[in-house]
Amino acid sequence: MMLAFLMLLPVGSAAQEVVQKLDSLQILIGEQTKLHLKVTAAKGAKVVLPSFKPSQMLIPGIEVVEQSDADTAELDGGRLQISRDYTLTSFDEKVYAVPALQVKVNGKTCQGNPLALKVLTVPVDTVHPNQFYPPKDVQDNPFLWSEWSPLFWLSILVLLLFGVMLWLWQRLRQNKPIVIRMRIVKRVPAHEKALSEINVIKQQHTES
Template identity: 30%
Template sequence: MKPTLLLALLLCAPLARAQETPRTISRLEPDSIGIGDRFDLVIEVEKDLVQVVEFPTFEPPAGSGFEVVALPPVDTLERDGRRLRLAKRYRLAAFEEGRFNLGRAQVLYADKNILDTLQVGDSLLLEVGTFRIDSTSHSIFDLKGQRTLPFRFAEIRGYVAWGLAALALLAAAAWALRRWLAARGRRLGDLFRPAPPLPPHVAAIRALEALHHQKLWQNNRHKLYYSGLTDILRTYIAARWEIGAMEMTSDEIVAALRDTELPDKARRDLGAILRNADLVKFAKATPEAEENEADYLKCYYFVEETKPADPDPATLEEKMENDR
């Protein structure tokens, strides 16, 4: 090979290599903002298809007055054959006034056996301004007190209209209810009057039926069963003859009813029930099934045989009129 040709190849090799290096530029959009506004730091790289570049990660230090708002992905601006032009945007915000030098951006570049860092353009300068107040043309005043506006009926007119309509509906409903009650011989006050207490014999019969449905003695709970029977009897006797049966013993109850007009069978049944209940509660006796059922029937018929006679219909009607 001729020396002249060899020298030309050696001189062109570095030039060709220099042309293969990616070209980079950077800029701020815009480069002058107000405090608190946003701006974009843009880095563009033009490279070969096989070359690899890595854009920097912008992480402003704490207390620097800058904040990363968004990091859009890398955008391909142009592609011409093997040449690519890429752009990376960093959306930032500034919160301190002044003139800042953001330095030169750096892009990591790799190609075959080459790993290098490319310095992007010149240093980036950012101007951050704030509001200027001309105290000669603008005066600063203290905060004004709360202003009290005059009352206007139009502000509550809708509420008043709806309230009157509701009252009219309530009055109409009350009038219709009163007419309905009057047609049935009742008064409006009867709706709020508490229900009269049940007669003692009715309350006792209902309590006996409820006790029977619990099936206590069938589940070997004889003491609870007989305690329920005697409590129902004591309550009935106390209300029927107005004696303190709840605090009396069985013998005292029988003695208290000695001068009372009772059928002989009812008197015998009462004594038998109270005696059997004492044996179960205090002597832990266990009656047979037939005896348990028989004592229940004795209680039931004792109440039925000793309940007051039904009042005369005329007397009952007169009592209802007096209650009104």
Template identity: 40%
Template sequence: MGVLLSLPMQAQVTVDASIDSLELLIGEQTDIHLEVSLDAKQRIQLPVLKDTIIKGIEIIDIAKPDTQMLNEGKRMLIKQKYTITSFDSALYYLPPFEVKVNDRSYASKPLALKVYSIPVDTLRPDQFFGPKDIHSVSITWNDIRWIIWFALMILVLLTAGYYLFKRYRDNKPIIRRIHVEPKLSPHEQALKDIEEIKADRSLLQNDSKVYYTKLTEVLRNYMKERFGFNAMEMTSSEIISYLMEIKEQNALSDLKSLFETADLVKFAKLDPLMNENDKNLVNAVAFINETKIEPDPNAKPEPTEITVVEKRSPKGRMILLGCLIIIAIAIVVLIYLIINNIIDVWF
């Protein structure tokens, strides 16, 4: 418990000093509190102390002065704290703290401090113990848990970064857009494709080779799905020969003419007239309608077709690159944290 010593110098100025503890063990610390009360208009100069108060009493810290206004601002109370210690056992006399107010000196009463060491029993030296051996401390979960968590986070980020890098390298979006469409029957799909060819009038007028190539591909796909033979790998004559085995020759005359014209356009650079091209397209539609099989309304519906669309805009590419940069920075930070934790645990 601290002892408060005060010495009123005159009515306007008082200087008080107190110490938190009168006794200390060597190396312990205590605080000295200096309080000065004066008129608000007076000038004050506190004691200028550096490292020591007296020999043997060291100053550890000097706190910033705290000023309080009293009596509606007419008076001031200034408080100053000094943290001290000592490493020599003795009874110390602390001289008064001197304060100057309006160039006039005022002082507190002196203080006393006893510093003592730990008593040693010299009569029983066997109670003294030498330095202990170094013991290894077992590593616990709390010591390595952050290392493991950070390593798992790096593994997750590396997986995500690899996926995003592949999408960036292959110029694909982060997320695939999937369209689910009903599966059409062979003749419905063929008629749909022919309508697309028919709608492209520029193709019909300017490039007969591409026109007949697309038209015969539609028919070949239809035959493959409808009759079950690989028409895509067969020549025109082979297709007609195969169909003649399952259909009357007269019914295939128009289809035969269509394939013959297509071969002449592809290999002999024939340029058919416009009405002949229209006639061949009509013949293709007629063949499909004559050979189509209407689906059974009571049959189980065919599974839907899933179309994966992978397109990415320039904005999406920039977002993808930004994500890769953020992941790289996060991995570097986590590696730094892991190294710091390893040093703390093992070194």
């Protein structure tokens, strides 16, 4: 009987496992990191994860920016894994001890493992203040014709080819010849035409 109890003990303890970890153990002031909480329990168990409101303090100095919805995944052996992510940030330089979060499994309190989060400040060189410059305004890039001229002439060529193809398509559609014969009519000025007619009349009188 005692042997059977000892064999069942690891299974029961493994059915309720709480693990928490941080994406990064070191951040700069104002940066964010995620705290991942995962609970493994038997299928059908009632699991209650800790919940925080936005901007609520996890501990003094560490703020919970937001938390995700609980996600449930089914594992082998009739077990479930419930997980939730917490986005953390801090604005004070210090090494914080992130406590083990309390989880309720069938009314029983379980907890994960405590962690450490180191918050660093941005190093500022106060010895050389002349190296600090104000932010620069938005500057327009200069327009260079040499960079845009190939694209411009290529666009003109494409438009001309498109126009020729459209004209050929319309001529073929209307069953008209592609080669157009042009008739050149020579226009005679009025005074030359009048002199020519007078000469013709004179010639006719002479012959008669």
